[in-house]
Amino acid sequence: MTDALFPRLAIIGIGLIGSSIARAARLNGLVDDIAISDLSPVILKRAEELSLGDSYHAAAGDAVANADLVIACVPVGAAEAVAEAIAPRLKPGAIVSDVGSVKGSVVRQMKPHLPDNVQFIPAHPVAGTEYSGPDAGFAELFVNRWSIVCPDEDTEPGSLDRLVAFWAGMGANVECMSAERHDLVLAITSHLPHLIAYNIVGTAADLEKVTESEVMKFSAGGFRDFTRIAASDPTMWRDVFLHNRDAVLEVLGRFQEDLFALQRQIRWGEGDRLYDLFSRTRAIRRGILTLGQDAPEADFGRSHKAPSKPSSE
Amino acid sequence: MTDALFPRLAIIGIGLIGSSIARAARLNGLVDDIAISDLSPVILKRAEELSLGDSYHAAAGDAVANADLVIACVPVGAAEAVAEAIAPRLKPGAIVSDVGSVKGSVVRQMKPHLPDNVQFIPAHPVAGTEYSGPDAGFAELFVNRWSIVCPDEDTEPGSLDRLVAFWAGMGANVECMSAERHDLVLAITSHLPHLIAYNIVGTAADLEKVTESEVMKFSAGGFRDFTRIAASDPTMWRDVFLHNRDAVLEVLGRFQEDLFALQRQIRWGEGDRLYDLFSRTRAIRRGILTLGQDAPEADFGRSHKAPSKPSSE
Numbered sequence: 346m347t348d349a350l351f352p353r354l355a356i357i358g359i360g361l362i363g364s365s366i367a368r369a370a371r372l373n374g375l376v377d378d379i380a381i382s383d384l385s386p387v388i389l390k391r392a393e394e395l396s397l398g399d400s401y402h403a404a405a406g407d408a409v410a411n412a413d414l415v416i417a418c419v420p421v422g423a424a425e426a427v428a429e430a431i432a433p434r435l436k437p438g439a440i441v442s443d444v445g446s447v448k449g450s451v452v453r454q455m456k457p458h459l460p461d462n463v464q465f466i467p468a469h470p471v472a473g474t475e476y477s478g479p480d481a482g483f484a485e486l487f488v489n490r491w492s493i494v495c496p497d498e499d500t501e502p503g504s505l506d507r508l509v510a511f512w513a514g515m516g517a518n519v520e521c522m523s524a525e526r527h528d529l530v531l532a533i534t535s536h537l538p539h540l541i542a543y544n545i546v547g548t549a550a551d552l553e554k555v556t557e558s559e560v561m562k563f564s565a566g567g568f569r570d571f572t573r574i575a576a577s578d579p580t581m582w583r584d585v586f587l588h589n590r591d592a593v594l595e596v597l598g599r600f601q602e603d604l605f606a607l608q609r610q611i612r613w614g615e616g617d618r619l620y621d622l623f624s625r626t627r628a629i630r631r632g633i634l635t636l637g638q639d640a641p642e643a644d645f646g647r648s649h650k651a652p653s654k655p656s657s658e
Numbered sequence: 659m660t661d662a663l664f665p666r667l668a669i670i671g672i673g674l675i676g677s678s679i680a681r682a683a684r685l686n687g688l689v690d691d692i693a694i695s696d697l698s699p700v701i702l703k704r705a706e707e708l709s710l711g712d713s714y715h716a717a718a719g720d721a722v723a724n725a726d727l728v729i730a731c732v733p734v735g736a737a738e739a740v741a742e743a744i745a746p747r748l749k750p751g752a753i754v755s756d757v758g759s760v761k762g763s764v765v766r767q768m769k770p771h772l773p774d775n776v777q778f779i780p781a782h783p784v785a786g787t788e789y790s791g792p793d794a795g796f797a798e799l800f801v802n803r804w805s806i807v808c809p810d811e812d813t814e815p816g817s818l819d820r821l822v823a824f825w826a827g828m829g830a831n832v833e834c835m836s837a838e839r840h841d842l843v844l845a846i847t848s849h850l851p852h853l854i855a856y857n858i859v860g861t862a863a864d865l866e867k868v869t870e871s872e873v874m875k876f877s878a879g880g881f882r883d884f885t886r887i888a889a890s891d892p893t894m895w896r897d898v899f900l901h902n903r904d905a906v907l908e909v910l911g912r913f914q915e916d917l918f919a920l921q922r923q924i925r926w927g928e929g930d931r932l933y934d935l936f937s938r939t940r941a942i943r944r945g946i947l948t949l950g951q952d953a954p955e956a957d958f959g960r961s962h963k964a965p966s967k968p969s970s971e
């Protein structure tokens with residue numbers, strides 16, 4: 346017996362986020378035992394090679410039996426399949442959570458399948474990288490980042506406290522809000538930026554007048570920043586846009602309006618207005634640095650000393 | 659007597675780029691003597707405190723007298739003023755160049771003022787950071803980045819070779835192209851990305867339904883990347899958009915078209931098309947990494963080990 350927050354943790358989907366949770370929960374002594382499941386036998390085997398857990402299960406149901414905390418770490422479009430697979434095997438009193446980048450849809454997909462004797466409390470760590478899979482995860486991913494937890498009227502305060510303590514135990518700051526509010530806030534801080542990044546990289550690739558080689562060579566002018574985001578997992582992001590459609594379309598509409606105004610200002614040479622916008626936007630950057638949500642070093646601290654060499658990925 | 663490439667270098671405008679050239683030219687032994695001028699007395703004094711040059715001149719004309727290479731490192735909108743100020747004092751046979759982010763306009767602003775007995779060869783190092791001023795510069799800024807040089811029909815091959823050797827001596831790769839082609843290529847690899855970044859940060863700041871505090875807290879979902887670019891110097895970027903209007907509006911038109919198509923795909927739930935775009939965009943990222951134009955480390959290599967602390971800026 347130890348005094349771990351949750352004796353047994355089950356992780357369904359052992360990719361970037363699932364494997365980071367496995368590493369962080371272990372490192373911080375938050376659990377005694379980790380049961381892992383993944384749809385892909387190759388990834389499950391890789392998780393075992395990396396010693397991410399204590400047991401490995403092809404069937405999600407086998408992993409959740411006897412687990413005190415179950416976290417689904419799968420693309421948002423797979424949430425319902427996971428709920429159906431685990432529902433019959435959940436231990437009474439267990440907490441079921443997830444890490445999906447969209448929350449309203451996950452609630453609609455999962456909650457109806459889950460028994461009344463478990464607590465379903467969705468969550469979303471606002472932390473990640475452009476890489477996927479169990480090799481990409483690391484224990485420090487959540488440190489000083491925000492995790493959003495979305496309780497509802499059925500949530501027991503004691504269960505909520507334990508889930509919040511779990512995320513705090515991995516180094517995260519935790520904020521609670523409704524699933525609906527989450528989906529609107531993340532539409533602007535995450536989903537729209539990804540959409541715009543994917544779009545500009547697509548535009549650049551398709552321009553007939555400029556070659557791909559030129560685009561890549563001269564990308565240090567700003568474009569390369571967008572290509573990092575646009576290298577994120579296509580399945581994950583397809584699901585985000587399909588499942589948070591309304592909020593994404595709402596903020597995209599505003600973005601388009603603003604962009605038309607900017608386009609007009611350029612066309613008519615309205616330098617003062619351009620200068621005004623370009624000055625206002627600096628304040629937001631300063632706020633983000635003050636909150637410790639980005640590195641203040643020039644250029645994100647990218648190395649300038651020597652040529653960067655691509656990894657073997 | 660040494661065998662420096664240019665015995666005397668004059669730098670007009672000692673900000674991020676000018677001060678990086680001063681440091682790199684010195685470090686690499688490319689010049690014997692550096693004369694510095696800046697419109698701002700405060701910045702000129704700061705350059706002296708940093709020992710960036712050998713002499714400091716309030717009047718640009720005083721700095722260029724007797725210089726073998728003159729580089730204007732001022733916002734694009736100031737190019738004509740610099741040309742007028744230096745023209746009467748240039749040494750016969752000198753090379754006059756610049757570093758402006760737009761080339762066609764700089765040629766139109768400067769060339770008519772310059773005497774026939776100097777060589778005017780514009781250039782643009784595709785390298786920078788979001789910070790400005792002489793403290794922000796560093797000698798390694800140009801290493802492994804591309805510098806574009808724009809000769810025309812009046813350019814003497816010997817002068818071109820020496821200017822190319824100067825940039826190569828600071829660690830840059832050099833490519834020659836026409837000013838017109840430069841402006842189109844940079845419109846997509848630099849100017850449009852900055853415009854989009856400024857726009858999305860403006861949209862986020864203006865949304866009534868989401869607070870600025872939420873935008874900043876949850877910015878690690880992708881948004882923070884855009885805020886770095888949107889923290890760039892407002893004067894510089896106002897000038898870029900005013901002076902490269904046609905090419906920027908052309909690529910912006912394409913971006914808008916593509917964004918409308920994407921918007922429709924989201925509205926109609928066309929997951930396969932989204933997946934297809936999100937997969938294609940990864941190839942460009944891989945190309946950029948292979949060319950050594952970005953860091954392959956996750957998240958640009960941002961530190962995850964400890965909370966980032968803002969600098970005092």
Ligand SMILES: NC(=O)c1ccc[n+]([C@@H]2O[C@H](COP(=O)([O-])OP(=O)(O)OC[C@H]3O[C@@H](n4cnc5c(N)ncnc54)[C@H](OP(=O)(O)O)[C@@H]3O)[C@@H](O)[C@H]2O)c1
Pocket residue numbers: 357358359360361362363382383384385388405418419420421423426427444445446447469470471472473474475476477478479578581
């Ligand atoms: N990446 C980020 O930056 C980030 C940040 C915050 C939140 N999130 C969210 O976290 C979740 C996981 O993302 P990730 O980046 O960790 O993705 P990932 O690295 O691709 O891992 C997802 C894993 O889930 C597996 N999986 C898919 N469907 C499954 C199912 N029905 N049952 C069991 N396993 C299944 C996948 O296997 P296959 O490979 O065989 O499909 C894959 O191994 C997503 O909902 C995403 O929105 C991601």
Ligand SMILES: NC(=O)c1ccc[n+]([C@@H]2O[C@H](COP(=O)([O-])OP(=O)(O)OC[C@H]3O[C@@H](n4cnc5c(N)ncnc54)[C@H](OP(=O)(O)O)[C@@H]3O)[C@@H](O)[C@H]2O)c1
Pocket residue numbers: 670671672673674675676695696697698701718731732733734736739740757758759760782783784785786787788789790791792891894
């Ligand atoms: N920043 C980048 O990432 C980057 C990259 C590649 C190329 N560029 C280009 O490089 C040039 C300089 O940019 P920067 O980032 O180095 O800007 P910066 O740090 O703001 O420095 C520009 C300096 O030029 C001075 N200046 C303005 N007008 C002048 C004039 N008429 N005569 C003499 N000095 C004058 C400014 O003084 P005041 O402060 O008093 O105005 C300032 O000290 C721009 O054309 C830009 O497009 C920039």
